[in-house]
Amino acid sequence: MTALTQSPAWQNLAALAEKIKTQHMRDMFAADPQRANKYTQAACGIELDFSKNLITDEVMSALQSLTTDCQVAEKRDAMFAGEIINQTEQRAVLHTALRNFSGKPVMVDGEDVMPEVLACQRKIEDFVAKVHSAELTGYTGKPLKEIVAIGIGGSFLGPKIMSEALKPYWFKGVKVHYVANVDGCHIQDVLASVDHEETLVVMSSKSFGTQETLQNTLTAKAWFLKAGGKQEDIAKHFIAVSSNIKAATEFGMAEDNIFPMWDWVGGRYSLWSAIGLPVALTIGYDNYRALLQGAFEMDEHFQTAPAEQNLPMILATLGVWYINFFGAQSHVLLPYYHYLRGFPAYVQQLDMESNGKRVSGDKTVTDYETGPVIWGSEGTNGQHSFHQLIHQGTVLIPADFMLPLNVPNQDDTHHAMLASNCFGQTQALMQGKTFDECSADLASKGLSDDELESLATHKTMPGNKPSNTFLFDKLDPKTLGSLIALYEHKVFVQGAIWGVNSFDQWGVELGKELGNQVLDKLVNTDAELNFDTSTNQLIAKFRQANS
Structure with missing residues (x-):
């Protein structure tokens, strides 16, 4: 034990x-x-x-x-103080700093991170204002009305789901489309629905190398160039949320339009960072700031x-x-x-x-x-489907x-x-329905005793759920x-x-690593297959179907 x-x-x-x-x-x-x-x-x-x-x-x-x-309060205080609680990756966990409106510093390795956080928020505010006012335009001078937000995992789920939840607050001048799946059908459907002259692509990847996100962004770039844009026009239509400034600028993005990410923010907690830029573009900065404010108030409640x-x-x-x-x-x-x-x-x-x-x-x-x-x-x-299992399942x-x-x-x-x-x-x-209650309801139905007992048994719900x-x-x-x-x-x-580390994700990382290894064998069709026999068989069938 x-x-x-x-x-x-x-x-x-x-x-x-x-x-x-x-x-x-x-x-x-x-x-x-x-x-x-x-x-x-x-x-x-x-x-x-x-x-x-x-x-x-x-x-x-x-x-x-x-x-x-279990010292939960002490562990909570250590998180808010910027201590390294993600031990396997030797990182602080500070998504809470991204919505810190207390005016107090948040220290990481002896430095206050709040000046950087606040600078990023001002940058988001300024950028959203320029898009919404049409001060920023595409290379032909048209307003940027279509936003294609490309990410995966937390970089996709958070912005997409929260934008949907706040539909009554959408800014009417822009429409945001979210793309995550590397299945080409998704990105192609989205690109087919927008005008490249009015489209802004927001690519969210800390490394600028996340496989699905990078491929979808490259597809969007190829679409943009084929539609009439030129390499020098990329800077007006593509921006990034990334730590890899070099890769983003080599892609063609303007350095001023690259928004920062920090190691102390995990992907599933990144909505509060510049990953939330598509949300701010969807609902306006004031509403986005209110989203942050609500989270901050819950942080205060949790601590006090x-x-x-x-x-x-x-x-x-x-x-x-x-x-x-x-x-x-x-x-x-x-x-x-x-x-x-x-x-x-x-x-x-x-x-x-x-x-x-x-x-x-x-x-x-x-x-x-x-x-x-x-x-x-x-x-x-759900009441007309899976609630049945919740009510009467085992x-x-x-x-x-x-x-x-x-x-x-x-x-x-x-x-x-x-x-x-x-x-x-x-x-x-909570209350369910007892056998006697079911029997009483059926008493006037003209059923035999056996029929009544059988049906009442099936209709009985234990409750206590x-x-x-x-x-x-x-x-x-x-x-x-x-x-x-x-x-x-x-x-x-x-x-x-x-007692687990809630802030690493080694299972996710293994899936990425093995996926890249398999991709190499799918692209390099002459490469020797050296996986287990099932994986080798699947790759061979894919190669044959696409030869």
């Missing part, structure tokens, strides 16, 4: 879990009329109702004790709120409770708001890339589960429901129906920033409890 699973806090939680498994949330609500109020907390415009969880005051106290034993009121702490420890003591293997996110439909995919990368690890900081292979599978879909669509799947109380261009009938489904699903998951409900007045940029930061900090807390 590891030190974590041998700890008194862990053993206490294991005992409490066995006790809770004999109880039902129906009875918990019946016994405590104040339960909903007691287990609801709010911060930064977000209200979290976590009363529909398999918890008691004793359980919540024990979970807080676990965070104390006591554990029992701290939204990231509550959310994280509830997740640990189900993963490690109830055998939950996945967690579902259910936004009841169409524009937030991409949010589960964003959190999927954030969580699974961060905590999908099996080795703790002391090089010990864990004897406990770590990161869950994150998945989800917008409500109400695995426990905790759920996060999200609903804005007000939406743009609100149709009261539509919104009431949406809210009723959201609240009704959480109620159904946990869920959280997030409410916010509306999903404006500031609230969205807070929501994203909330999940970032939840992931951090869980990683701190499990």
Whole structure:
């Protein structure tokens, strides 16, 4: 056993879990009329109702004790202070510095990084203003109305999903298209829909060598030149977010139009850096700054709120409770708001890339589960498909429901129906429907005793399925920033409890490395195939099909 699973806090939680498994949330609500109020907390415009969880005051106290034993607060403070907490890569972790509005310095290796951060924000603000005012134009003098944002992973998911979520705030003078997939169909479809004279390509790659991103950018360059542009016109139509200034300028980009990246910002946390430039181009700089402000306010809440009121702490420890003591293997996110439909995919990368690890900081292979599978879909669509498994399946799947109380261009009938489904699903998951209740409903159907018993058995739902409900007045940029930061900090807390490094991604790196090796064999068709027999066979078939 590891030190974590041998700890008194862990053993206490294991005992409490066995006790809770004999109880039902129906009875918990019946016994405590104040339960909903007691287990609801709010911060930064977000209200979290976590009363529909398999918890008691004793359980919540024990979970807080676990965070104390695992020194979560100390690890949190070390992150915000710029200490090297990404030990495998010897880096600080400072995405929080990118939205730091406190006026306080943030030190890395003895230097305050805030002057650079603020300079980058001013550069973004200036660039967005020039594009939106048409001060910046293409080589023929036409305004840059079409933005093609090329990235992969966090450089793509963050800007794309957050732009979608904030559609009511879009600036009407530009349209942003996001490209990530190296499948040529994607980039070709996008380029076919835009005029090269009005197109600005934003390439996001720290190294300027990310395989998919570079290839898509080269394809865009070839398209631009074929359409009539010249090499000297590249500078007016292509910009980069990259640390490799030399490669970007050799490509043809103007050095003034290269935005910085820093080693202390991981890809899945890079939305707050110049990687967010396409978001600022989509919604305007003031709205983009509000996004940052919301995240900053959640940072402040995370650092200062006591554990029992701290939204990231509550959310994280509830997740640990189900993963490690109830055998939950996945967690579902259910936004009841169409524009937030991409949010589960964003959190999927954030969580699974961060905590999908099996080795703790002391090089010990864990004897406990770590990161869950994150998945989800917008409500109400999922109710007509996978909700069946959550209600009556054999695995426990905790759920996060999200609903804005007000939406743009609100149709009261539509919104009431949406809210009723959201609240009704959480109620159904919690209380279920007993065999006796099902039998009573069927009593007037004229069924035989055997038919009634059989059908009532199939219709019975055990309930006792946990869920959280997030409410916010509306999903404006500031609230969205807070929501994203909330999940970032939840992931951090869980990683701190499990003792894993939430900020490296060696599994991702291995996939890139082997992909490059295979690509070499696909391009150099005379090269000897020296992989396993399955991979060799697949490469040989591809070569034959493309010879």
